[in-house]
Every structure is written in C-alpha cells, then in structure tokens.
Amino acid sequence: MTTAEGAAGDLPAAPDAARAAHRSPAIRRMAGALRAGETGAWRWSARVAVVLPTAALAFCVAVLAVKAAPAIGVNGLGFFTHSAYKIGSAYAPTVYTNGIAHPKGSAYGVLALIVGTLQSSVIALVVALPVSLGCAFALTERLPRWVSRPLGFAIELLAGIPSVVLGLWGVLTFGPILANNVYPAIARHMPNVPVLDWFRGTPGRGEGLLTGGLVLSLMIVPIITATTADLFRQVPPLPKEGAEALGMTDWEVAHRVTIPWVRAGIIGATALGLGRALGETIVLAMTTGSINRIAPNIFGSMSTFAAEIVTQLSSSLTDATGFAVATLAEMALVLAVISVLVNLVARWIVTRTSRLGGPVGSGV
Amino acid sequence: MADDASTTSPQVAPAVTEAKLAPGPVDPVLAAIDPDRGRPADAVVTRGLTLRFGEKTILSSIDMQFARGSITALIGPTGSGKSTFLRTLNRMNDKVQGFRYEGDVLLDGASIWTPGLDLLNLRRRVGMLFQRPNPFPMSIRDNVVAGVKAHRIAKGKQLDVVAEQRLREVGLWDSVKDRLGDSPFRLSGGQQQLLCLARALAVGPEVLLLDEPTSSLDPISTEYVEALLRQLAPALTLIVVTHNLAQARRVSHHTMFFYDGHLVEHGPTDDLFERPKDPQTERYVTGRIG
Structure with missing residues (x-):
C-alpha cells in the first residue's frame, strides 16, 4: 500500500x-x-x-x-587636501617612507578628482533629471501609443550605445560645436557675481567640465527615463482624475499628484543615474581634457577619479616599486567609498520623503 | 454617527466670486443677499444630449433639467450609460479617445462647450466625487486645500482657515485636527472619502457630481455620507450615480432611470419608485432586472 x-x-x-x-x-x-x-x-x-x-x-x-595598504600609510591625509600625480624619478635611488619603497619625488593628491567627480556628476544630473522626467511624462501621459512605443524604444537603445562611442562623438563633434557656438556666448553674457561668475572666463576648446557633464547626462537620461516611465505607469488613474476634476492643469496634476506619488522611486532612479555618472570612465577621460586640477571655470579642463585611474594606469605600471599602482588602488577605494556614501544618502532621502508618497509602488 | 451629522449642521459657504459667474448683469448688492438671483432655476440642463465612443452610441438624446439645490439620483444597470452621462457634465470625457457628443449641456444657461470657455473654472464650478476615495500624495491639510491653491482662491494663513472650515463641514475635523500633516492614506476608507468631499467643497462648486460615492464604504460611513449630502443640497446641486436603490430613495429628490443607453423614465423619487410609469422601470426598481 x-x-x-x-x-x-x-x-x-x-x-x-x-x-x-x-x-x-x-x-x-x-x-x-x-x-x-x-x-x-x-x-x-x-x-x-x-x-x-x-x-x-x-x-x-x-x-x-x-x-592600497602601502600607499594609504605613505600618502596619509595629505592625499585628500591637494592635487598631484607624480610618479617620481625612475633613475634616482628608491626612497623609503615608513619602510615602504617609492621613487624619489613621488607625490599624489586627489582633491581635484573628488571635486571633479562630484562636479561632473552634479552637472549631468541637473541636466538629465528634468529632461528625463519630461521624457517619461510625455511617453506615458501625452503621446499616442504609436509615437511613444518607438520613441521609448529609441531612448532605451541610447542606453546601449558603448560609452567610448559617445566619448569620441563628444570630443570630436559635440565639444567643438559647443566651444565654437555656445560657450563664448555664455561666457560673455554671464554677470560677474558669485556663483554665476563661474560661467565666465575662457570658453576653451570644448574639452572640459561642461562638455564632459553634458555627454554624461546623455548617458544617464535613458536610465532615469526608462525607470521613471515605468513608475508613472504604476500611478493609478483615480488620483489623477481627481486632480483633473478639481480643475488642475496637466502641469499641476503632474507635479502635485503624479510625481509625488512615485517620488521615492524617482529618487531611487536618480541615485541609479548618479551611480552611473560617478563611475563613468571613458567618456570623461575623452571629453574633459584629463588634467588633474580643479577646473578654473565651468568650461575648463579637469579630470575625475575614474578617468584619472584609466589614463594613469599605463604610466603607473612603469613604477618599479609598485607604489603608483598601490596609489591607483587607493584611488579606486576612495571612489568606491564615495559611491556607497552617495547611495546611502539617496536611501536616507527616500525614507524621509516616502512618508507622504503614494500608498503603493513607492518602495523602489 | 448619522446623529452627529444632523446635529453639526454644516455651513456651506457660497462659491467665491459667485456674482461674477452669473450670466448677464447682476446687481452686486442683490447678489450678496441672494446669490441665485437672476440665474435660471435649473442649474444644469441637457438638450438632446447624445454621447458616442467611436461608432458606439452610449446615450441617445437626453433632455433633462436639474433644479438648483436638488439631489438627483441616476440609477440603472451597469453599462446603461449613467456614469458616462455624469462624466460629461464636467467634461471629463473630452480626453477619452473617440468621444463625440451631439446636443448640449447648459450650466446656468451657458453651454459647457462654449468655445474659449475656461475649462479649469468649469471644473471648479462642477465638482466631482469618485467611486473610491482618491486622496493626493500630500498631507491631509494639503489635500483639502489642493484645489484652493490651484485656483488661487486663498493663500498663506487663509489656507489653514479654509482647511479647518471644510474639514468641519464634513465632520472630519475632530478626528484629524492633531494630524493635519500626516499622510491621508492611513485614514479609514470612509474618512478618506470625506476628505475628498472636503477637498471638492473647498473650491466652492455649484454642482457636485458623485459617481457611486459610497460603493466602497461600510454601512455606517455610507449612512453618514448620505446625511451629509442631504445637508449640502440646498446650497449645492447634487447629481448622484448609485447602484444602491435604497440609497437613491433615501437621498434624492429626483431619480433618473437609465436602461441600455436610454433615459427610460425620470421624475420625483417617490413617484418613480412607487408608481413607475414604464414597465422596465417597474421591473428594475422591484429588483426583477438589473
């Protein structure tokens, strides 16, 4: 049985x-x-x-x-307070600091890279966020299906373009066009007052902070657009209809009901885009001029962590003491820490703002 | 709870800028004494109103008058076109693909489709309450004044006054006064619906459209909302879609019976329920079809 x-x-x-x-x-x-x-x-x-x-x-x-351990001890806290990337002399006798070997005259500082990474990411985000929200709103609420389908598909395709292609386009085409036609006008007309005077001065040749930030924004627009469009589709029709029936304009419905309903999710999507911007390497290595300094104005050339690591790698490998590579590892560690911190801040903002958000679909 | 409602008689403030909205020249002094002076006795009139979605005719040729200050119930089986009719009155159907209309709807004697008409103001004058509560993702207080802010009826400190007045009007003030800054989604379903009612009242509508306003509420909340509607009526013209025939009898002065895209019969509620003229109406109100 x-x-x-x-x-x-x-x-x-x-x-x-x-x-x-x-x-x-x-x-x-x-x-x-x-x-x-x-x-x-x-x-x-x-x-x-x-x-x-x-x-x-x-x-x-x-x-x-x-x-990174050997480099951390030798570079000390000064690593964060100045900007330098000197491998040192390959011919002079090796120097020892705290028992760690490094070439004579080596000096490293990442202040400009921290500043540059944050600057380029912020520019990318400031440009990409409104564009992405507008895009997502148009795709989900305004455009007829036969337009929004292919358009949405095209925007998602943009996310698949290898960044080296965008970087090349940025440095060969986009940057020069801006430097010839747009930057000089901005630089001329900006008033000489604090904050805005940062937009004055030499417009440069198109390889710099603003060009890098703009190309970067192009890379994160598809990410934020795709995510927010999905979020907007989750907003139930009834609150939106309620707002319309109350006599609100489309804009008021969007910014008082639709966007707040998924605010937490939008912040999540933004953090996703920001993460991408912080870590993006090749586009910035190609379009920012890659100079380890703080940009004198928004058009000026500069560099970021990721870009600096990739551009300095081959020369660092020539350092026989291995100290330059150890420093690169330390830089990578700092970049990782910055990314984690940014994500934690985003999470904190999400928990703070989701209090009044929609009852569902806000925990993205 | 129903007793509560009848003792706290809500004071419905007249719509702001009432005098400006009336057609033709209105003496401001007389208008202040009697806001309805010089206005048609019927707040809403439909003339030969035919509604279509694409090729499909939803409603044909509806002629109807909604007396100012009355409560009219729209009854009929699902798909009979009563919700479509209701949503046409504040032009919520305009955006629906394929929506077409013939005939006209007059609000205070003027067509709601008058070219160049301010649609936002039309919706301020013709408010709406939905099947399920639909609070906005903002604090309880901000929910009440959302429309007030959008129409710039009040600002700053006045908003708090408006919020309190309207929450008192719907009898919600005492239960939410200590948590005005909280999310509305933690309120019960009945409280959320009252909040939505307060929000709709806050912009000073003349007509209130209610699309099965109690269908998602428990019996006690339903009873409370019904009592509230009866008190709102003299100051507002209410048009209520309901599947609940007992509710139609309890609340409304007039009842319209829709069946299969036609207005089969309409008249005073008691007449329609007790002495229906049409056999279809009789079958429906006695529960034999529907």
Missing part, C-alpha cells in the same frame, strides 16, 4: 495523486526521491545565489584594500 493510494482513500483524489497511481512503484519511488532532492538543490542554489554577490563585493574591496 503506497502513500498515494492511502491518501486517495480518505480524500478525493488530487489530479497528481490520480496520475501517480497509474505509474509503476519503481518510477514512483524515483519521482519521490527526485522531488525530495529538488527541495535540497533549490535551497542550496538559493544560498549560493544570495552569498555570491556579497562575497564578490567583499573580495573586491579586500583586494583593493590590500593593494
């Missing part, structure tokens, strides 16, 4: 049990064993899947920390 038959005796036969009853006992035993094994296998694969990304992150940070 098998369990399947026993169960069928006192309960109305479930379809599975009925089917199983027609199979031979051997097959039934095998199927039972397989199902028992299935549960175990599922549990284990889930455990591995949960641990793997975390382990990878921990491994990554650990390796960086080990590699």
